[in-house]
Amino acid sequence: MRVALLLAAGRGILRRVGGVSLLERGVRELRKAGIERVVVVADDVIAVTEDLPVEVVVDPDWGSGTASSVLTGLSMIGDRRCLVVMGDVVFEADDVRRLIQTPTGNAQAVDRNVADHRATRIQLDGDGQVASLGPDLDEYDAVDAGLTVVEVQDVLMVTYRVRESWLELRQQLLTHGCRMQSTEMQGFWASADTPELEQLMWRRCGPKPTDGVVARVLNRRISGPITRLLLRTGVVPEVATVLAFVVTLVAAGLVATSNTxxxxxxxxxxxxxxxxxxxxxxxxxxxxRTTRLGATLLGRYAELAVVLAFVLAAGSTRTAWIWGFAAAAGCLLISYIHAVGRDTDVRLLFRREFRLLIFAVAAVATFPLWGLVAVAVAANLDALRGVVLLLRE
Structure with a gap:
């Protein structure tokens, strides 16, 4: 399958969710899933393009219902099968990829885990086929996830009976005996009207599986609310990178004064x-989005600035410089080993957030030299351990 219809009539598709518009997010995930053509059915060409790799079809009768948008789009694609995507849902490429791999016939993406009574309900038979769907089913097994694969000829066969919604069209497909296989969503998906959507998105994508204990217990509790606040502003990741760099530099300057x-x-x-x-x-x-600066550059400079600040706070003695050099070497070695072992299972313990926590505690306790000693010893021992693990790999 190579083509998808993205129903974008109405300006809700331009709503920003998670820092980007629903339109941009939907197009990106579809392309990532292997869809070659994305045909956006809209009410205004200029309003929805956003310089995206899409074809735009205007439906002058879009106000009559979503069925009109679907039929307008299908009349333009010329393909036997098509993926129809509602523009007000958030989804992931992996689920799209599994859905479009359905070899033949119609297929409906469903979610068995959502108890949202506003969503279209779906009843399945024992073979996983869609038996019925509608907003008022008393008994149902899943809800509509907003993505449907259709045989174009099946849809055109029932259009003479339908005047309003895409839901009606699908109901007519079932009435006429067209089978519709269900495919369960396994990744994140949600309606754009889901309460606290961005908080749910943060829980899904914010923390990383490789997070250490300090990141999980402390840092994510601080960064999470800040991230969710910045998402509403559309701030790009590089701004957050520079902000973290500046805050750490200012903090290092305060430590360097040695004032309690x-x-x-x-x-x-x-x-x-x-x-x-x-x-x-x-x-x-x-x-x-992607971030090009990240911790690999400004983060390293910020950490070295903290080490220098502790050397100055410890009186800039020969002992302080020796331990400062050892601490800086350990910090850089750990980052280097992580980079070298990126494709292995080697994961060191004394990560950046752990090192900065030690520095923070030493600064609050006003023991800068002991902070350097602790980081130097722990970082270099962990680096040596990492070298041994890499050699074994």
């Missing part, structure tokens, strides 16, 4: 900067 109260404030700032360091990745994963 300023060091305490600097320690709290280091903790905040560490949490902000995860916001850019969360924004990128939720919005589907």
């Amino acid at each position: 109260w300023l060091m305490i404030a600097g320690g709290l700032g280091i903790l905040l900067g560490s949490a902000l360091g995860g916001v850019d990745g969360e924004l990128a994963r939720i919005s589907g």
Whole structure:
């Protein structure tokens, strides 16, 4: 299957969810799933293109119901089968890919885990075929996920009976004996009207499976609310990267003064900067964007600035410089080993958020030299352990 109809009539498709419009998100996931042509059926060409790789078809009669938009789109594609996508749903490419791999006939994406009574209800038979669908079914097994594969000829066969909705068209398909296989959604999907949608998206995409204990217990609790707030503004991930860098630099400057109260404030700032360091990745994963700066560049500079600040706060003695050099070397070695072992199962324990937590605690306790010693010893031992694990791999 190579073509999809994205129903975008009405301006709701331009609503921003997770930092990007529903239209941009939908087109991106469809293309990622292998769809070659995305035909957007809209009420206005200029309003929906957004410089996206799509073909736009205007339906002048879109106000009469979604059936009109579907038929307008199908008349333009010239393909035997087509994926029809409602424009007000959030979905993932993996689910689209599984749906379009249905070899023949009609297929409906369903979700068995959603108890949203506003969604279209679907009753399935023992073979997983759609038996009936509608908003008022008393007994149902799943709900409509907003993605449907159709045989174009089947739809055209029943159009003379339908005047209003895409739901009506599908009901007529079932009435005329056209079989419709169900495919269960396994990834994240939701209606754009789902309460607290962006919070659900953050739970799905924000934390990473590789998060360490400090990230899970502390940093994500700080970064999560900040990310959800920034998503509503449409801020790109690079802005969050620069913000984390600036906050950490300011905190390092406060620590370098060696003033007790300023060091305490600097320690709290280091903790905040560490949490902000995860916001850019969360924004990128939720919005589907990429971040080019990230922790690989500015994060390393910020961490080295913290090490230098602790050396200065410890009196800039020879001992402080020696331990500072050892701490900086350990921090960089751990990052290097992670990069080298990216395709292996090697995962070191003393990650960046753990190191910055040690620095933050040492600053609040006003023991800068001991902070350098702790990071230097732990980081270098962990780096040596990583080398051994890589050699074994």
